[in-house]
Structures are given as C-alpha cells and as structure tokens.
Amino acid sequence: MKLDFSGLESSAPLYGGNNELLSDGFSAAPSFDLPVTSDFDDFQKNSIQMVKPAKGTTTLAFIFKDGVMVAADSRASMGGYISSQSVKKIIEINPYMLGTMAGGAADCQFWHRNLGIKCRLHELANKRRISVTGASKLLANILYSYRGMGLSVGTMIAGWDEKGPGLYYVDSEGGRLKGTKFSVGSGSPYAYGVLDSGYKYDMTIDEAAELARRAIYHATFRDGASGGVASVYHVGPTGWTKLSGDDVGELHYSYYPVEPAVVEQEMTEAVAV
Amino acid sequence: MARYDRAITVFSPDGHLFQVEYALEAVRKGNAAVGVRGTDTVVLGVEKKSTVKLQDSRSVRKIVSLDDHIALACAGLKADARVLINKARIECQSHRLTVEDPVTVEYITRYIAGLQQKYTQSGGVRPFGLSTLIVGFDPYSGVPALYQTDPSGTFSAWKANATGRNSNSMREFLEKNYKETSGQETVKLAIRALLEVVESGGKNIEVAVMTKEGLRQLDEAEIDAIVAEIEAEKAAAEAAKKGPAAKET
Numbered sequence: 001m002k003l004d005f006s007g008l009e010s011s012a013p014l015y016g017g018n019n020e021l022l023s024d025g026f027s028a029a030p031s032f033d034l035p036v037t038s039d040f041d042d043f044q045k046n047s048i049q050m051v052k053p054a055k056g057t058t059t060l061a062f063i064f065k066d067g068v069m070v071a072a073d074s075r076a077s078m079g080g081y082i083s084s085q086s087v088k089k090i091i092e093i094n095p096y097m098l099g100t101m102a103g104g105a106a107d108c109q110f111w112h113r114n115l116g117i118k119c120r121l122h123e124l125a126n127k128r129r130i131s132v133t134g135a136s137k138l139l140a141n142i143l144y145s146y147r148g149m150g151l152s153v154g155t156m157i158a159g160w161d162e163k164g165p166g167l168y169y170v171d172s173e174g175g176r177l178k179g180t181k182f183s184v185g186s187g188s189p190y191a192y193g194v195l196d197s198g199y200k201y202d203m204t205i206d207e208a209a210e211l212a213r214r215a216i217y218h219a220t221f222r223d224g225a226s227g228g229v230a231s232v233y234h235v236g237p238t239g240w241t242k243l244s245g246d247d248v249g250e251l252h253y254s255y256y257p258v259e260p261a262v263v264e265q266e267m268t269e270a271v272a273v
Numbered sequence: 274m275a276r277y278d279r280a281i282t283v284f285s286p287d288g289h290l291f292q293v294e295y296a297l298e299a300v301r302k303g304n305a306a307v308g309v310r311g312t313d314t315v316v317l318g319v320e321k322k323s324t325v326k327l328q329d330s331r332s333v334r335k336i337v338s339l340d341d342h343i344a345l346a347c348a349g350l351k352a353d354a355r356v357l358i359n360k361a362r363i364e365c366q367s368h369r370l371t372v373e374d375p376v377t378v379e380y381i382t383r384y385i386a387g388l389q390q391k392y393t394q395s396g397g398v399r400p401f402g403l404s405t406l407i408v409g410f411d412p413y414s415g416v417p418a419l420y421q422t423d424p425s426g427t428f429s430a431w432k433a434n435a436t437g438r439n440s441n442s443m444r445e446f447l448e449k450n451y452k453e454t455s456g457q458e459t460v461k462l463a464i465r466a467l468l469e470v471v472e473s474g475g476k477n478i479e480v481a482v483m484t485k486e487g488l489r490q491l492d493e494a495e496i497d498a499i500v501a502e503i504e505a506e507k508a509a510a511e512a513a514k515k516g517p518a519a520k521e522t
Contacts, residue, residue, distance in 0.1 A: 125380075125383075126377065126379075126380060128413075130372070131372065131373075131374060134372030134373060134374060137371055137373055138371065
C-alpha cells in the first residue's frame with residue numbers, strides 16, 4: 001500500500017523566494033500540501049482534538065502597581081502519564097520580557113526563542129528596545145501565518161517598556177489580547193477564582209507574589225494536569241527577577257498544616273513480665 | 274570607460290559604478306532643495322520652476338508627507354520619486370501595523386536608502402535618479418531630525434543640507450551662516466539659503482515647516498512676507514556697512 005507522506009513535508013515559509021523588487025512589500029503566506037483523505041473535515045477536526053487537551057498546565061500573569069507578576073506550575077503530562085514535574089514554563093525572552101508556556105512545549109520554546117532573536121535584532125537596528133506591544137505583535141503575526149497547521153501555543157508576553165508594565169495574551173489561533181489579568185491552561189478556571197477574589201491594584205510586591213503563588217497552588221490542587229513547582233517571577237522597571245519556586249506539595253502543608261490527632265488510646269510497649 | 278557604464282552591476286577598474294554617478298548627474302540637474310534643522314522645527318524648501326500657464330499648480334506638490342510626522346523633498350527624476358514615496362508610505366503604515374508604533378525618521382530613511390541601494394545591485398534595473406531630504410520628529414523623544422539619501426543608497430543626518438541645482442552654493446551659504454535656531458528663524462534661514470540660487474518671490478519657492486504638531490505648507494502670501502522681511506534685513510545690513518564708512522569721509 002502506498003503511504004501518503006505529503007503531510008510531513010516541510011511547511012516552513014520561504015521568504016525571498018519571489019522577486020522582492022517587483023512585489024509591493026507584502027510576502028505570500030506560507031502554505032503546505034493537504035493530505036489526501038476521504039473525509040478532510042473529519043480529519044481536520046480530529047487532528048485539532050488531538051492537540052487541544054495538551055494545554056495541561058496553569059500559568060497566570062497580572063499587572064499591579066509595581067509591575068507584572070508572572071507565575072506557572074511545572075508539570076508536563078501526556079494524557080494520564082506525568083512526563084515531567086520540572087518543566088520551565090516561564091521563558092526568559094530577554095532581561096526585561098518574559099513569556100509563559102502553555103500548549104505544545106516545543107512550539108512554545110522554539111517560538112519564544114525566535115521572538116527573542118527578533119527582539120534583539122530590533123534593538124540593534126533601531127538602537128532602542130522593542131516595546132511589549134511590538135514583541136507580542138511580532139509573535140502573533142508569526143502564529144497567525146501558521147494558523148491551521150497544528151501549532152499549539154497559549155502564551156502571555158509580560159514586560160516593562162517605556163510605557164510602563166505591559167501584558168498581552170497571544171495564542172496559536174492568531175488571537176492577541178491586551179489586558180491586566182490573564183490565566184492560561186487547564187488549571188486556569190481555578191486560578192482565576194483565587195486571582196479574581198484576591199486582586200487589588202495597590203498590592204505590594206510581596207502581597208502580589210503570595211496571591212500568584214496561592215492561585216497556582218489551588219489550581220494544582222484541583223487540576224490533575226498541573227503540579228510540580230509553583231514559580232513566581234516579577235517584572236519591574238529594571239527587568240525581571242525570580243521571586244520563588246516552591247513545591248506545591250510543601251505549599252499545601254504550609255497552608256493547611258496537619259492537626260495532630262487527639263489520641264484516645266495509645267499503644268505502649270508491653271512490660272515484660 | 275564606455276565599456277563599464279552600460280550595466281549597473283559592473284564596476285570600472287578604478288572602482289566606480291558609473292550608473293550611480295550618472296544618476297547623481299540627474300540629481301544635479303533637478304530643482305534645488307534645502308533642509309534646515311532647528312531646535313523645535315525642521316524646514317524644507319524647494320525651488321518651483323515657473324509654472325506653465327495652464328498647469329494646475331496644486332497637483333505639482335514637491336514636498337510630500339510620508340506619515341503624520343515625516344515629510345520628504347527630493348531633487349531629480351520626479352517619476353522615480355513617486356515610486357519611492359509610495360513604497361515609503363506603505364512601509365510607514367506596515368511598521369505601524371506590525372509594531373503598533375510610528376516609524377522613526379532614521380528607520381524610514383534607512384528603508385528608503387536600502388531601496389535605493391537594492392537597485393544598484395540587481396540585474397536589469399537602473400538606480401533611482403533622485404536624492405531625498407527627509408525631515409521629521411522622533412515620535413518618542415520629540416527630537417527633530419533631517420536626513421539625506423542619494424542614488425548610491427548612502428544616508429546620513431544633517432543640521433542643514435541642500436541638493437539639486439546649485440546645491441554647492443547653497444551648502445556653502447549654510448556652512449557660513451548656520452547657527453542653532455528655532456521657530457521662524459529656522460524658516461528664514463532656509464529661505465535665505467534658497468534665495469541664493471533661486472529667483473526671489475513666493476511663486477518660485479515652495480516651503481513646508483514641520484513641527485511637533487505636524488507639517489504645514491506655507492502659502493504664497495506667507496512666503497512673500499518672509500522674503501520681504503529678508504530683503505529688508507539685507508538692505509539694513511548693507512546700509513549699516515556703508516553708513517559708518519560714509520561718516521568717516
């Protein structure tokens with residue numbers, strides 16, 4: 001039986017392939033050969049379903065008076081199997097910008113790295129740092145051009161630029177939202193609950209860090225796909241710093257210490273007669 | 274020598290790209306243009322060849338805006354200018370779309386110069402036959418800037434510069450008389466430089482003033498008024514020179 005490998009061919013965009021002098025400055029969107037199936041719609045639906053639950057994670061970020069607080073768990077799961085408890089889900093794009101990872105780990109890591117390169121090139125060409133708006137737009141445009149090709153990225157770009165703290169949500173559908181509070185991943189409903197009830201713009205850095213830590217902890221408590229270590233980062237005017245990385249199991253016992261049980265009867269050593 | 278000037282992509286043995294040098298000749302035959310940078314203003318002035326009677330002069334704007342905060346004047350082939358200006362305008366908007374910020378003057382100058390250079394290193398095309406003077410304000414720092422590009426694709430920033438017909442005399446005048454100015458003084462300096470090589474009068478000069486608020490094209494009456502001021506100042510200076518001498522005799 002002749003197998004069809006057309007879906008595996010390289011789908012990387014080819015820029016500069018056409019004569020740039022004669023084009024008007026807009027390059028053609030990348031495209032790839034569609035696989036030959038009897039029911040393509042069903043195939044497409046199934047392949048999207050295959051990727052969707054993979055956003056098993058909890059990440060969150062919010063802006064407050066002293067900057068941006070970014071936090072995430074560190075569990076990677078493949079279905080019911082926990083493949084790692086120590087994944088770095090907060091990616092350091094450059095000393096003043098952070099990105100969070102949700103969805104396909106490889107996709108997030110690669111495209112954040114790529115974004116870091118583009119930000120540095122912008123700095124070198126324009127002798128000024130790129131804004132958070134610009135960086136998030138660059139990433140969103142790249143992800144949009146790969147729309148429908150199976151990338152799975154749900155990320156937040158957090159940073160501090162000339163306009164102050166900035167936070168954007170960018171995903172692989174090509175969406176990009178500016179906001180002050182986001183949580184992404186399967187544990188996000190639980191994190192939102194804690195975040196929304198405890199959030200105040202005028203928190204101190206320590207209060208904000210504790211809020212972020214608690215939100216991640218509660219999400220890992222209830223969501224099976226989140227766990228491991230709760231990392232908390234702060235982005236301020238001089239760049240980002242890692243504030244803490246606590247194992248969520250230990251956090252549980254520090255928030256809810258085990259009451260020593262009241263003993264009714266106690267077994268003691270039998271006295272030898 | 275004749276063998277090395279057919280194609281742009283051929284160097285001559287002594288390191289010249291003749292097509293680029295011929296393009297510079299075309300610039301030297303174009304209308305005079307001058308740009309002067311002040312502390313809070315940048316001014317562009319262009320020579321207007323006497324209008325043909327039936328021509329609608331409003332359709333022959335020599336100073337164009339590339340974006341709200343950037344303007345351009347050029348000397349050389351006007352048709353080439355149109356193409357270059359269109360590409361630059363698209364790039365200004367494309368930059369706004371991709372990074373949600375307006376271009377800096379340096380960025381768009383680099384883009385235009387890059388385009389001009391591209392056409393000196395490709396087969397089957399000729400260079401753009403024009404030099405541009407680009408003025409504007411940096412959207413973040415509010416600092417005024419004046420840049421010049423030429424057919425070879427080089428660019429640099431200037432305090433004041435001239436291009437086109439008799440640009441050498443204008444530049445000499447500017448070198449002698451340039452000082453840090455602001456507001457109306459900058460406009461006067463630009464017009465004085467232009468008047469060195471152009472017939473006096475509002476209908477022979479087109480002037481545009483770029484401030485933080487935007488570009489303003491001066492109309493004929495305004496230019497005539499400033500020209501009159503300049504002539505009066507010149508006459509007063511002449512009289513002052515002759516005055517003390519007359520007293521001595």
